[in-house]
Amino acid sequence: MNELGDFLRARRQGLDPVAAGLPLPGGRRRVNGLRREEVAQLASISPDFYARLEQGRRRASEPVLAALAQVLHLNDDERRYLFELAGKETGRASAQEQKVQPELQRLLDDFTYVPAIVLGSYTTILGWNPLAAALYLDFGRYPPSERNFLWLLLREPYFRKLYVDWEDMTRGCVEQVRMEAARRPDDPRLADLIARLSPVDANFRRWWADHGVAAHSVGTKLFRHPVVGDLSLQWSNLVSAFEPDQQLVTLTAEPGTPSHIGLRRLAAG
The missing domain is CATH 1.10.260.40 (lambda repressor-like DNA-binding domains)
Structure with a gap:
């Protein structure tokens, strides 16, 4: 049978x-x-x-x-x-909920002119500072299940307008999640993310099926912000020594450049 x-x-x-x-x-x-x-x-x-x-x-x-x-x-x-x-014990995610490390939260709070967010496993958004909310959007408006950077890149229309290089950015994010998945292929958090994205997004299905992988830690991103205009920002991923699964992502601009001035304007509200 x-x-x-x-x-x-x-x-x-x-x-x-x-x-x-x-x-x-x-x-x-x-x-x-x-x-x-x-x-x-x-x-x-x-x-x-x-x-x-x-x-x-x-x-x-x-x-x-x-x-x-x-x-x-x-x-x-x-x-x-x-x-x-299928011989599996459970069909429900049982992994412990991730929370931003206190040390990273203090860094977020101190970054007045630097947009910064803390990402957990599979780009789960764990924390952010006010300037990150001003640059992107208020992540707190979204339920925890949608508070994921890859999910927002694919499902939030505003992100498609915000990123000049949206397709390259989003595909790179998919490749980074697949790279991370190799370490824990049976992680229920990964299973949940794939299960929610696959039925609703053709881009995700295509890029995930390509099996592309990448591990990016620095780079330049181009934004077209509705308030301060075009921004060219250098981003860096800093891995927490206290919790290797958490990364502090910062965005900065060369002092004196239009992008640097734009961040200052954004911080001033």
């Missing part, structure tokens, strides 16, 4: 394609629900892998199961059942 494959097949065949996030079909579909290829695309896995999974010839990791649960719109009981069929 192949209970896991039968369960996946039944759920995909009973799911409305439009509700799953697929575009309205141009013609009449010959199959009920989703095709295997469509489930694989939405879950950011290969069609061959998904076919073998349904056939009982492959095993799935927790991130893959979490992505499939999201794509197939499983409720809590169905999600738990999916993980049990």
Whole structure:
């Protein structure tokens, strides 16, 4: 018997394609629900892998199961059942919640003219200072599940306008998350991020499937800010000695340049 494959097949065949996030079909579909290829695309896995999974010839990791649960719109009981069929203990994220280290928070508070944020695992936004809120937006307006830099790059329209090089920036962020994922491929926080982004964002599905990796720590970013205009800012990632999974990201400008003056204007409100 192949209970896991039968369960996946039944759920995909009973799911409305439009509700799953697929575009309205141009013609009449010959199959009920989703095709295997469509489930694989939405879950950011290969069609061959998904076919073998349904056939009982492959095993799935927790991130893959979490992505499939999201794509197939499983409720809590169905999600738990999916993980049990796959031989996993749980389908819920159990990692300890990250909080910004006090030492990093003090640095944030002291940076008057330097926009700065603290990122945790997989670009989770843990802390920010007022100038970062003025440069980007008030991260506190977003629920914790959306307080993630990659999520905002992909899903917040304002970020597309703010970054002159939005596509390069966002793809680089995806590559950095995949690089980080190699250290903890079964981290439930990673599984949750992939599961939420894959069904709703075609760019993420495409870039994640490319398997590009990068580890950036310095660079220049170009902003087109609605209040102070164009800014060319140098960013740096400083890893915390107290908590290696937390990074302090700062943005600075050469003194006397229009970008430096623009940051001062922004800080003055």
